[in-house]
Amino acid sequence: MILIIGYGNPLRSDDSIGQHVAQAMQQLLQYTRLQVHITYQLVPELVSLISRAEIVVFIDAQIGSSPGEVIHQIVAPEASIGSLTHHVSPATLLSAAWELYGKAPRGILISITGADFDYGCELSVQLRQKLPTIADQVKAIIESSAKVHVYEENDHA
């Protein structure tokens, strides 16, 4: 399974870009075993779901000077010294999946630069305009990662 987790606060304008893009992936990607999960924040309850995936893609917003910029990085499991309650990172979740279930999928963190993080239920104009392009970029990253991990041989529809 490819698991896509789009997270952010939909009441904080562009902070919700991860949710928007994850929802778009539901339409754009054609894998038979694709699961999209939309959430406000990463929480420990995601660990069991993550442990059942081969690839997990975290999509989040970030602060930066180029709104709409998409960057991605491989995430390796890393234990946190925190209490695993308020602040949980993708690396922490992968580590917990390994500790608790003996499985840690390949992790990719895709970060999208937002323009406006103030109160608001809608994306900024910049991100609204760029959303189709951003979605295409994210789709390409996921497809490329799936190819690298030979995922598509059995699972691509």
Place this chain on the structure above:
Amino acid sequence: MGERIVIDPVTRIEGHAKITIQLNDAGEVEDAHFHVTQLRGFEKFCEGRPFHEMPALMSRICGICPVSHLVASAKACDALLAVHIPPTAQNLRRILNLAQIAQSHALSFFYLSSPDLLLGMDADPVQRNLFGVAQAQPQLARDGIRLRQIGQQIIELLGGKRIHPAWVVPGGVSEPLTSEKRDQILAMSHDGFEIALRTLYWYRSVMSNYREEIQAFGVVRTMFMGLTNERDELEMYDGFLRLQDADGTAVADRLNPEDYEQFITEQVEPWTYLKSPVYKPLGYPAGVYRVGPLARLNIVKSCGTPCADEALEEFRKLDHPQSSFHYHYARLIEILYCFEKIEQLLHTPDILSDRVRAHAQPNSDHGVGVSEAPRGTLIHHYQIDENGLITRANLIIATGHNNYAMDKNVLEVAKRFVHGARLTEGMLNRVEAVIRAFDPCLSCSTHAIGQMPLQVQLVAPSGELIDEIKR
């Protein structure tokens, strides 16, 4: 020279707080306080809003127990409408509230306190978290995560989303339960019950490691308060209030929760933003009481469900049944109860009825809603004008009821474990652990936002800061 220790912030609780400990010239603890350092003001900024917005607004007080506020707020709105809501709606609200209590208790027990209970109070703080638990005993961590997940999934099935569901409305609930959802909830509830029972057995096996803490956390003797029903059973949604002293004697019984202002008064102390309720007829300090799982189990005769009742019988045999350390034990029994009760309620004949809401315009200018939240008795009280706009809101939150008791417990535990001018991690953690046992939600109780770091300061009688530990 006496000194002052400050623990700031207190960790692994919900919200912001600090602890100060005053030492005398001999280096022994002379005084200590639990300070809640945050403020939000929900009672003020909801003034002028239409009353029917209150359940949705008030649930925003908290991300851990939004359902509790939703339920109490909706009950206050029912009182404004002066309606009796359909029995099915009552039972559905009960199920939602029980799922909320189960998931919140799971968070407290597994995420926040199990690191102390499994790894020990003196364990390396780097390991003293859910990760440390996962390494030492993976099944315990898996159970904790699963249990919380079950509670949240039941909330999502009923309310549409896990956090801040809008399904509970003035007059009932917005839509009936389907048979598919009922069956899903029954299956999850069964799993939750099995996990709770397994954890209870485990907890009993390690409890003897904490004899000293159980004794130290039990020095403070207060009354207990909670809801109960006509059968003197555990009651989370309705009923009347009972206050009982530390020896088990009823101080006040069959109190109508709507009359709370006649018997509860809120005091303000200079060291904290959290108000401190006391039982009005006795005043401070005799009128100090505790609420929450420990209080609820102490004031009732039975839980009203078979396995929880068996567990309660064992609980009654404890040496220090009123020790705040036993909040943990009580929490586990309540989780058992929640899943047993959910199953009972789901088997009531009319649970799938589509009569789930009473419609009316406001018929009263004030309304009080009281229910049991995970941390104790929750009171919402609204007054409205002729247009249905809020003119006054008063909230007494579970953690607030416990404020004086937490403050006194900090002092007693500090006296027992803190000595000399240098701080040790184990000392610091034990002082925090007594607060953690109450599972305070300071974001709720000050209706404020935040997480819970802790600071301990060691200060001389002259006011000089001698030592400090921050997290």
